[in-house]
Amino acid sequence: MTGDASKLVNLTWKHGGFVTYGDNNRDIILGSGEVGEKDSLIIKDVLLVEALKHNLLSISQLCDRGLQVTFGPELFLISNPISR
Numbered sequence: 001m002t003g004d005a006s007k008l009v010n011l012t013w014k015h016g017g018f019v020t021y022g023d024n025n026r027d028i029i030l031g032s033g034e035v036g037e038k039d040s041l042i043i044k045d046v047l048l049v050e051a052l053k054h055n056l057l058s059i060s061q062l063c064d065r066g067l068q069v070t071f072g073p074e075l076f077l078i079s080n081p082i083s084r
Contacts, residue, residue, distance in 0.1 A: 003052030008033030011048065019049050027051050041067070041078055 001019065005011060011033035020026040028050040036042035043062070059069050062078060070077045 001047045001049045001052055001056045002035075003049055004055070005031070005048055007035060007055065008046060008048060009036075010034050019047060041080060043078075 002008065008031075011031050013031040014029055017029040018026045019029055029047050030050055031048040032045055033048065034042050034044050035046050043057075062069055066080070068079050068081050070079070
């Protein structure tokens with residue numbers, strides 16, 4: 001999720017819908033799009049949420065899509081492992 005439309009490509013505007021946070025506060029979903037570059041990993045169905053101040057990724061949703069997430073002390077890597 002992001003609150004910054006400039007981070008998304010192929011943005012599709014939506015009318016209605018909410019996202020609910022762990023503290024039961026909620027914000028309006030404005031649309032969805034993709035994050036990334038065509039020569040690297042593209043993450044689809046990223047929500048554009050009104051008033052969201054931080055960009056949020058769900059690690060479990062990335063793993064459910066078959067992506068691998070690796071954390072290091074100063075960075076993280078999201079990769080698409082090649083099937084053999």
